[in-house]
Amino acid sequence: MEAVIQVSNLSKAYGSVVALERVSFSVQNGEIFGFLGPNGAGKTTMVNILSAQLTPSSGVAKVMGQDCAASARAVKSLIGVASANPRALYWRLTGEENLKRLLPLYYLKRGEGCRRIEALLRQVSLYDCRHQLVGNYSTGMRARLMLAKAMLHDPPVLILDEPWATLDPEGRVELTEYLRAMARDSKKTILVCAHDLALMERICSRVAVIHRGKILFQGTIDNMREQQGLGHVLEIDIVEGAEAATLVEQCAGVFDLYNLDAGRLRIVTPDLSSALRFINSIPCDRISAVTIRRFSLEDAYLLIMRNSRGAAI
Amino acid sequence: MKRALDEVRIIFAVAWYNLKLTYRYPANVFFAIAMPIVFVAVGAIFAPLVGSDELVMFTGGEASLPLYMAAGLMMWLISNSSAGLAKAVEMEISWGTLSSNLQTPAPLASIFAGLALSNLLYGGTMSAIIAVPLLMLVPVQYPQLLAVNTALAIVLFLGVGMIYASLALLWKKVSGVIQVLSFVEQFFCGVFLPVRLIPVGLRWFAYALPQTWAIDGVRSALLGVEPIATRIMGTVILLVLATATNTAGLILLKRAERVARARGISDSY
Numbered sequence: 001m002e003a004v005i006q007v008s009n010l011s012k013a014y015g016s017v018v019a020l021e022r023v024s025f026s027v028q029n030g031e032i033f034g035f036l037g038p039n040g041a042g043k044t045t046m047v048n049i050l051s052a053q054l055t056p057s058s059g060v061a062k063v064m065g066q067d068c069a070a071s072a073r074a075v076k077s078l079i080g081v082a083s084a085n086p087r088a089l090y091w092r093l094t095g096e097e098n099l100k101r102l103l104p105l106y107y108l109k110r111g112e113g114c115r116r117i118e119a120l121l122r123q124v125s126l127y128d129c130r131h132q133l134v135g136n137y138s139t140g141m142r143a144r145l146m147l148a149k150a151m152l153h154d155p156p157v158l159i160l161d162e163p164w165a166t167l168d169p170e171g172r173v174e175l176t177e178y179l180r181a182m183a184r185d186s187k188k189t190i191l192v193c194a195h196d197l198a199l200m201e202r203i204c205s206r207v208a209v210i211h212r213g214k215i216l217f218q219g220t221i222d223n224m225r226e227q228q229g230l231g232h233v234l235e236i237d238i239v240e241g242a243e244a245a246t247l248v249e250q251c252a253g254v255f256d257l258y259n260l261d262a263g264r265l266r267i268v269t270p271d272l273s274s275a276l277r278f279i280n281s282i283p284c285d286r287i288s289a290v291t292i293r294r295f296s297l298e299d300a301y302l303l304i305m306r307n308s309r310g311a312a313i
Numbered sequence: 314m315k316r317a318l319d320e321v322r323i324i325f326a327v328a329w330y331n332l333k334l335t336y337r338y339p340a341n342v343f344f345a346i347a348m349p350i351v352f353v354a355v356g357a358i359f360a361p362l363v364g365s366d367e368l369v370m371f372t373g374g375e376a377s378l379p380l381y382m383a384a385g386l387m388m389w390l391i392s393n394s395s396a397g398l399a400k401a402v403e404m405e406i407s408w409g410t411l412s413s414n415l416q417t418p419a420p421l422a423s424i425f426a427g428l429a430l431s432n433l434l435y436g437g438t439m440s441a442i443i444a445v446p447l448l449m450l451v452p453v454q455y456p457q458l459l460a461v462n463t464a465l466a467i468v469l470f471l472g473v474g475m476i477y478a479s480l481a482l483l484w485k486k487v488s489g490v491i492q493v494l495s496f497v498e499q500f501f502c503g504v505f506l507p508v509r510l511i512p513v514g515l516r517w518f519a520y521a522l523p524q525t526w527a528i529d530g531v532r533s534a535l536l537g538v539e540p541i542a543t544r545i546m547g548t549v550i551l552l553v554l555a556t557a558t559n560t561a562g563l564i565l566l567k568r569a570e571r572v573a574r575a576r577g578i579s580d581s582y
Binding site for chain 2: 048051055076079089092149
C-alpha cells in the first residue's frame with residue numbers, strides 16, 4: 001500500500017543555508033507521525049513543502065500520490081495545516097468569520113460549510129465565543145481555532161505545527177485525546193511537529209528526529225529507546241558546591257550519562273538494580289534529590305541530540 | 314462556468330471580509346469619512362481663489378467645476394486601488410495571514426483580486442456619497458459610455474495592482490516605493506490635471522502609461538466635447554490596454570508566485 005505522505009531525498013537550500021538535506025520518510029494511513037527537532041532544525045520548512053507553499057531544491061514530496069511541487073492545488077485540498085503562528089488568523093474578524101471567509105477558498109458550499117463550522121466550533125469548545133473577535137481570544141483559544149481551520153474542509157491529512165504550545169494542561173490532554181480519536185476513528189493521517197516529547201510519546205506511533213536539516217533517527221518510539229539503550233534514568237540533583245566531576249568519573253565507562261544543566265545529572269542505567277546500586281555508592285551529602293524513572297522519548301531524543309553534536313559532558 | 318463562478322465567490326468573500334476588518338479599525342473609518350470631506354473642502358476653498366471660470370478654462374474649458382471635481386475624485390480613488398493592493402499584500406505577508414490563504418487551493422490571483430476590490434470599495438463607499446450628488450448636478454451626456462469606461466478603468470487599474478502586488482510578493486517591503494511611483498503616475502496620467510497641461514516634452518511619457526488612457530476615457534465620457542466616434546475609439550483603446558495590463562499582471566503574478574514559493578513566502582522559515 002502506498003504511503004499517504006512520501007518524502008524521498010528531499011533537499012531545500014535558501015541560498016547558502018541548507019535547511020533540509022536528503023530527507024526521506026513516509027507516513028501511513030491513519031498514523032500519527034511525530035517530527036521532532038530543535039528550533040531551526042528544518043521542521044517548518046518541511047511543513048511548508050508538504051503544504052505546497054514552498055518548492056524543494058531537489059527530491060520529491062508526495063501527499064496521497066500528488067506531487068507537492070507540481071500539483072500544489074490538489075495537495076492543498078488534501079491537507080489541513082494548523083500553523084504555530086497565531087497571527088495566521090485575522091484578529092479583527094470573529095472566530096466564526098475567520099472560518100466562513102475560508103469556505104469559498106476551499107470550494108465549499110455555504111450551507112454545508114456553515115453546518116460544518118458549527119460542528120467544528122463545538123468540537124473545539126469555541127461555539128459560545130464564536131462572535132468574539134479573535135484579537136480578544138486567549139492564545140489557547142486561537143490554537144483551537146487554528147485546529148478548526150485546519151479541519152474545515154475535512155482533509156484526510158492534517159499537519160500540525162506545535163499544536164500544544166499555547167494550551168493549558170487540560171487543553172493539552174483534550175487535544176491529545178482528540179487527535180488519537182481522529183486517527184483511530186476517522187483514519188486521518190496526522191503529522192505533528194512539537195517540542196512536547198511526553199505528549200508526542202503518548203500519541204505518535206512513529207517519530208523522526210531532525211537536526212540541521214538531516215534526519216538522525218526515524219522509527220517507532222520503542223525502536224528509538226532500543227537504539228539508545230533501554231533501561232532506567234537516574235536524575236541526580238547535586239548539592240551546590242559539590243564537584244560533579246567525581247560523580248562523572250564514578251560512572252564513566254559504566255553508564256551512559258548526560259547533563260541537563262550544571263546542577264543536575266542524568267544517567268542511563270541498563271536496569272533498576274544497577275540504578276539502585278549506583279545511588280547507594282554516592283555520599284548522601286553530595287546530592288539533594290534523586291529520581292528514578294523509565295527511559296523516555298525525551299531521554300532518547302536528548303541522547304540523539306547529544307550524539308549528533310558529538311558533545312560529552 | 315462553474316469554475317468561473319467559484320472564482321467570483323472567492324473574490325467576493327475575500328473582499329467582503331477584508332472590508333469588514335478594515336472598517337473595524339477606527340482610524341480607517343475616520344479616513345474614509347474625512348477623505349471626501351477634505352476633498353470637497355479643498356475644492357470649496359481653492360475654487361473661489363482661482364475663480365471657477367478660470368479653473369474650467371485652465372482645464373480646457375470643457376465643463377463645470379463640480380463635474381471636474383467628481384471626475385478627479387473618482388479617478389483618484391480608482392488609481393489609488395493599485396498601490397492599495399500592494400500595501401494589502403505587504404500587510405498580509407507581515408501578519409502571516411497570506412500564508413493561511415495560500416494553504417487553500419484558491420488561486421492567488423483571485424485572492425488578490427478580492428483584496429483589490431475591497432480597497433476600491435473601502436474608499437468608494439464613503440466617497441460615492443460626495444461623487445454621486447456632484448455627478449447629478451450636471452446631466453452626463455453619455456452615461457452608458459461613462460459606465461463602460463469607468464468599469465474598464467477599474468479593470469485596467471486592477472491589472473496595474475497585480476503588477477504592484479507581484480513586486481510586493483517578490484520583495485515584501487515595497488509599499489513605500491510603490492506609493493511614490495503611484496503619486497508620479499497619478500500626476501502624469503492626469504488624475505490631478507489634464508494631460509494637455511503637462512509640458513509637451515513629457516506628454517509622450519504620459520501617453521506611454523496605460524493609466525492615462527483610463528483617466529482620459531472616464532474624463533472624456535464625463536466632460537469631453539469630442540465627437541462620439543472619437544470617444545468610442547478611446548473606449549476600444551482602453552479595452553485593449555485593460556486586457557494587456559491584466560494579462561501582464563497575471564503573467565508577472567504567476568512568475569512572482571513561482572519565485573516566492575522557491576524562496577519562501579513568509580519570513581518565518
